[in-house]
Amino acid sequence: MTPNELFPLDHPAFISHQLDRAAHLRFSDEKLFALEGKSDSRAYVVHRDSLVMKQDAAGPRALLTIAEALKAGANPGTIFLGLRDGAAVFGMGIGAAAVEALLTRADYVFSELRGMAMQGVVPPDQLSAIAMAKSLVSWHQRHGFCANCGIRTAMAEGGWKRVCPGCKTEHFPRTDPVAIMLVEKGDKCLLGRQKQFPPGMYSCLAGFVEAAETIEDAVRREIFEEAGIRCTDVKYYMTQPWPYPSSLMIGCSARATTDTIAIDHMELEDARWFDRDEATLMLKREHPDGLAGPHPFAIAHHLLGRWLQPG
Structure with missing residues (x-):
């Protein structure tokens, strides 16, 4: 497809959102852990401005199973993005050392997101969810300590909040x-x-x-x-x-x-x-x-x- 066919007038990247954010599920760790363990749950794995994809016979695939994400070296501690067709979708980060190891493997693809999206390697209808994963993973990596007292904070509510165990300040992702x-x-x-x-x-x-x-x-x-x-x-x-x-x-x-x-x-x-x-x-x-x-x-x-x- 041409760039104009991928992103027709009034439809730039990152706006076609197909997830039900299902915010009510963010408040139950028990339910989120259960969803993460289901066979139909999926994850997007991001590192800085790049995306990890599984190399299939039909080409690269952005939406990984949880097992595939962990096999690639993704970090534990997933961010709940929402539900797609009833199945849970998570966002996961991956460290630099794991990325280096992926570069030597044929079963995974690691590449800059913008270029892959422009070329149509990543379907436009998945870009909004990937943007959520990328923004939230980046926020957690950059806001690990409380801006109020300096103590390390903990992820909460499926990754949509961080809480300071010391002063109890709540921190939320910014836009x-x-x-x-x-x-x-x-x-x-x-x-x-x-x-x-x-x-x-x-x-x-x-x-x-x-x-x-x-x-x-x-x-x-x-x-x-x-x-x-x-x-x-x-x-x-x-x-x-x-x-x-x-x-x-x-x-x-x-x-x-x-x-x-x-x-x-x-x-x-x-x-x-x-x-x-x-x-x-x-x-x-x-x-x-x-x-x-x-x-x-x-x-x-x-x-x-x-x-x-x-x-």
């Missing part, structure tokens, strides 16, 4: 809101590129929503800070979970009231206005100068694609 926006002025839109982007790629500008800030204010502030453009008429489009490590991309559009660009080179390598014809060629990867837009995997592609739709 960081990020505003990502397509700014238009007449028949042109504003796109920028960062140094780490692939050569020739331009995308929508984005930035974290700060404390006590509305999404609308974040859009206006980020556009002005990064490109020196004033804008108004901020409108919401859609959101995309972004597990790098745990953000929520809030897609918006806005109308520019100025057009002179002043780039903050700490944030952007370049920014410029593109007309509709040029933007269309960029999304099609047919631009004569080799310029390209964002991949359909990302919400930025869909913001741009929606702007290019007639009417």
